[in-house]
Amino acid sequence: MSDQPILEVKELTKAFGGILALNGVNFHLNEGEILGIIGPNGSGKTTIVNCITGFIRATSGKIFFRGKDITGKAAHKIADMGVTRTFQIMRPYYSLPAYKNLVIPLFSPRAKRTGGWRGGGKLGDRNTVGIDILEEIGFERDSRVPYKMASTLPTGYLKRLELARCLALKPDIILCDEVFSGLSASEIASMVPLIERLQMDGVTLIMIEHRLRELFRVADRIMVLNFGEKVTEGTSDEVMANEKVKEAYFGSEDIEEIMTYA
Amino acid sequence: MGWQELSYLTLPRLVLIMGMLALPLVMPGMYWPRVITIVCIYALLALSFDFLAHFVGLVSLGGAFFIGVGGYLSAIFNTSFGIPPLISIPMATVAGAIICTVLLLPCLPLRGVYFAIVTLMYPLALARVIEATDILGGTDGIMGIDSFPNAWIEQYFVIILVLLFLFGIRRLVNTDVGLVIRAVKDNDQAVRASGMNVNFYKAGAVFIASAMGCMGGACLVHIYMWGGISLFALDFSILPIAATVIGGSGTLVGPVLGCLILVPISELLRDFGTLRIVFYALLLVGFVVFRSEGLMAYGERKYHQVERWVKV
Amino acid sequence: MDILIYGTINSIMLALMALGFALVYGTSRIPNFAHGAIYVLCGFVTWAFVRGLNLNYFIGIALALALTGLLGALMYRFVLIRVRGMNISEIIASYAIGLAILEGLRWGGFRGSTYTLPVFVEGSIIIGDIPVDYQRILVVVIGVLLVAFLWLFTHYTRIGLALRGMAQDERAALMLGIDSDTMALVAMAMGSMLAGLAAILILPLGNIVVEKGYDVLIQAIAVCIVGGLGSWMGAVLAAFLIGFAQILTTVYLGSHFQMVVALLAIIITLILKPSGLFGQQKELEERV
Numbered sequence: 001m002s003d004q005p006i007l008e009v010k011e012l013t014k015a016f017g018g019i020l021a022l023n024g025v026n027f028h029l030n031e032g033e034i035l036g037i038i039g040p041n042g043s044g045k046t047t048i049v050n051c052i053t054g055f056i057r058a059t060s061g062k063i064f065f066r067g068k069d070i071t072g073k074a075a076h077k078i079a080d081m082g083v084t085r086t087f088q089i090m091r092p093y094y095s096l097p098a099y100k101n102l103v104i105p106l107f108s109p110r111a112k113r114t115g116g117w118r119g120g121g122k123l124g125d126r127n128t129v130g131i132d133i134l135e136e137i138g139f140e141r142d143s144r145v146p147y148k149m150a151s152t153l154p155t156g157y158l159k160r161l162e163l164a165r166c167l168a169l170k171p172d173i174i175l176c177d178e179v180f181s182g183l184s185a186s187e188i189a190s191m192v193p194l195i196e197r198l199q200m201d202g203v204t205l206i207m208i209e210h211r212l213r214e215l216f217r218v219a220d221r222i223m224v225l226n227f228g229e230k231v232t233e234g235t236s237d238e239v240m241a242n243e244k245v246k247e248a249y250f251g252s253e254d255i256e257e258i259m260t261y262a
Numbered sequence: 263m264g265w266q267e268l269s270y271l272t273l274p275r276l277v278l279i280m281g282m283l284a285l286p287l288v289m290p291g292m293y294w295p296r297v298i299t300i301v302c303i304y305a306l307l308a309l310s311f312d313f314l315a316h317f318v319g320l321v322s323l324g325g326a327f328f329i330g331v332g333g334y335l336s337a338i339f340n341t342s343f344g345i346p347p348l349i350s351i352p353m354a355t356v357a358g359a360i361i362c363t364v365l366l367l368p369c370l371p372l373r374g375v376y377f378a379i380v381t382l383m384y385p386l387a388l389a390r391v392i393e394a395t396d397i398l399g400g401t402d403g404i405m406g407i408d409s410f411p412n413a414w415i416e417q418y419f420v421i422i423l424v425l426l427f428l429f430g431i432r433r434l435v436n437t438d439v440g441l442v443i444r445a446v447k448d449n450d451q452a453v454r455a456s457g458m459n460v461n462f463y464k465a466g467a468v469f470i471a472s473a474m475g476c477m478g479g480a481c482l483v484h485i486y487m488w489g490g491i492s493l494f495a496l497d498f499s500i501l502p503i504a505a506t507v508i509g510g511s512g513t514l515v516g517p518v519l520g521c522l523i524l525v526p527i528s529e530l531l532r533d534f535g536t537l538r539i540v541f542y543a544l545l546l547v548g549f550v551v552f553r554s555e556g557l558m559a560y561g562e563r564k565y566h567q568v569e570r571w572v573k574v
Numbered sequence: 575m576d577i578l579i580y581g582t583i584n585s586i587m588l589a590l591m592a593l594g595f596a597l598v599y600g601t602s603r604i605p606n607f608a609h610g611a612i613y614v615l616c617g618f619v620t621w622a623f624v625r626g627l628n629l630n631y632f633i634g635i636a637l638a639l640a641l642t643g644l645l646g647a648l649m650y651r652f653v654l655i656r657v658r659g660m661n662i663s664e665i666i667a668s669y670a671i672g673l674a675i676l677e678g679l680r681w682g683g684f685r686g687s688t689y690t691l692p693v694f695v696e697g698s699i700i701i702g703d704i705p706v707d708y709q710r711i712l713v714v715v716i717g718v719l720l721v722a723f724l725w726l727f728t729h730y731t732r733i734g735l736a737l738r739g740m741a742q743d744e745r746a747a748l749m750l751g752i753d754s755d756t757m758a759l760v761a762m763a764m765g766s767m768l769a770g771l772a773a774i775l776i777l778p779l780g781n782i783v784v785e786k787g788y789d790v791l792i793q794a795i796a797v798c799i800v801g802g803l804g805s806w807m808g809a810v811l812a813a814f815l816i817g818f819a820q821i822l823t824t825v826y827l828g829s830h831f832q833m834v835v836a837l838l839a840i841i842i843t844l845i846l847k848p849s850g851l852f853g854q855q856k857e858l859e860e861r862v
Contacts, residue, residue, distance in 0.1 A: 079457035091452040105456030368844040378665045387837040394830025536677040543674035550667050551656045
């Protein structure tokens with residue numbers, strides 16, 4: 001592992017017409033860590049993901065992945081380099097069975113090159129690889145679950161499916177956009193080991209979350225955004241002791257959770 | 263599987279294949295076999311429209327574009343280079359598909375309406391250019407094109423083409439690659455996020471669709487032994503759409519069925535001039551507006567409800 | 575010099591043709607592929623009133639415009655409203671109606687060059703060294719006035735503002751109590767009348783031919799795409815760009831290439847800057 005951060009974001013700015021969604025955001029991501037990004041609604045968290053992964057073109061600023069400038073590149077090229085994402089509003093292929101959802105990303109050039117998650121450089125039969133990945137993320141192989149239509153799966157499974165689609169590419173980075181949202185406390189509790197395993201397998205993660213308690217269990221560092229600007233960053237303790245962070249959340253529905261850290 | 267189940271599943275397909283192969287044998291005289299051949303040309307166009315519209319999400323308002331490009335290319339290969347029809351047709355198909363796909367590339371990253379606009383305009387513009395510059399035979403067209411070696415080859419060539427493409431596309435959309443193409447239609451952001459170039463897959467689908475259309479056009483000039491501006495006629499644009507909507511979009515067999523119905527009617531209405539286009543257009547509007555599922559889908563539903571009328 | 579004059583005239587004519595299409599698409603996002611058909615139909619209807627029934631010219635025009643507006647409204651109310659939101663079906667439906675109208679007119683005997691509308695004012699004046707007919711000047715003047723009127727209409731009247739609101743953000747407009755279907759109906763009616771108005775102004779300069787229906791449709795679409803959907807400035811500028819380009823090709827290459835110019839303009843725009851000159855739809859694909 002080199003000393004250079006795996007991802008560097010410099011002065012990232014995005015304006016939608018007259019609205020400044022991001023205003024000069026600077027941060028870096030170290031390889032192998034889990035960075036949590038928090039902030040009240042509308043602070044620009046999803047916009048950061050969209051800009052980094054190429055779904056939206058930044059107004060100004062630069063993004064570097066392993067030292068290479070990826071600002072403005074096409075979304076599929078960025079994913080091909082290993083920077084993947086989940087979607088806050090989930091987008092599984094609803095009319096297909098769960099394992100077929102994975103067969104599609106296994107057609108990508110990156111999957112062919114890397115062999116998918118456990119491929120070790122060679123891609124086997126896509127259907128089999130799909131089932132293998134599903135098993136790893138918690139779909140019981142011998143049950144009928146991997147074969148069920150995605151439209152019939154509950155949220156917990158769908159969130160895992162979103163992650164699995166990233167795994168099919170053997171990613172370097174996964175930007176998780178609210179993977180914990182919509183899940184019950186016990187469902188999140190069972191997702192946490194999965195996240196930790198991914199980190200142990202060498203994936204670097206950015207997690208955007210509202211569920212702070214659970215996020216703080218896994219994240220190594222936290223960054224706080226408000227109104228498109230970085231408020232502060234540091235460990236969860238440092239960040240929660242920061243008065244400006246409490247001010248930022250004042251008036252939002254997460255305020256109660258924040259206040260427990262007073 | 264008992265013979266009853268087996269026949270239940272395969273019977274419709276067998277009927278279709280046998281029926282189409284038998285058509286040239288049962289049709290009397292000189293006139294009707296020609297109509298069957300024209301039905302098949304239109305069927306190729308209708309298949310290409312249905313494939314693009316239903317599985318890729320692109321509406322092609324200009325079947326005439328493919329017919330014209332394929333037709334002119336085969337005419338040129340044949341008359342200027344002396345290449346026999348059975349070779350110039352495949353050549354025109356591939357070359358035409360490449361040309362059409364390249365010309366349509368700019369609209370692929372954009373919303374479907376742009377594809378519709380551009381496919382609408384190309385045949386109109388190309389027809390004007392040929393008329394104005396008098397190239398490629400101008401308004402008189404290219405004459406003296408060789409026909410097929412004999413009438414039987416002429417008819418069976420196109421019929422077999424239709425059957426091949428029909429079953430070929432049906433298989434394609436059910437393979438995993440077909441899934442990717444359909445995913446591009448329903449959820450292209452997810453496909454993009456998986457590191458796949460959406461436009462590449464769309465271009466591939468357009469290539470296949472234009473190949474079908476160009477092949478139809480190439481066959482057509484050898485059937486008529488003449489190729490002119492009428493290759494860009496509106497009939498080729500509107501009839502496949504009408505056939506697809508009436509026959510049932512998405513079933514792939516429906517468009518073929520639709521052609522079997524509409525083309526003979528069109529021939530009968532030929533005396534009424536362009537009224538036949540009005541007829542298709544209004545029929546089309548009727549089906550689209552009242553959201554009819556099309557005859558084929560209706561038929562499939564009834565067929566699968568067979569328990570109702572057979573004691574099991 | 576004559577290029578300047580004819581270029582301007584052509585550009586205003588293109589802008590007139592495009593107005594109706596732009597209004598309908600901007601408001602309801604329905605691409606009205608029957609636009610050209612409505613244009614030609616209004617011309618023929620006016621002809622029928624004026625030459626066939628010998629009505630007073632201006633009464634004939636008023637009646638024809640009213641009927642055209644009614645046709646647009648009926649088209650929306652009975653056909654397009656049922657396929658609203660289903661992109662593929664919208665396109666097919668409006669295309670089919672347009673085709674039915676145009677080919678129906680062709681079948682009904684409206685062929686050849688014998689159908690003309692009289693000009694409003696006979697004669698011409700000399701500008702520079704060029705004789706320019708009054709009719710053409712009238713087209714320019716009315717064209718400019720019309721654009722100005724429409725701008726005022728959409729910025730200062732209730733209905734106009736509602737149309738603009740829908741054009742900007744349909745959901746927000748719905749939340750403010752603006753009924754999307756009523757507005758789309760109004761837009762279709764107005765758009766059709768604008769097409770008819772363009773026909774009445776421009777057709778006297780030539781004859782009424784069914785082919786013009788397709789030409790007008792292509793040119794209207796070209797202006798809207800090059801200018802960028804949703805932008806007045808863009809549409810006007812695009813009209814001038816394409817208008818002058820067409821005149822230049824006519825002078826140097828011959829008059830058959832006008833449609834090709836329009837098509838090229840569309841393709842080049844789609845390659846270089848798909849949202850058009852001043853397009854307000856920055857992302858032409860879905861928002862994430």
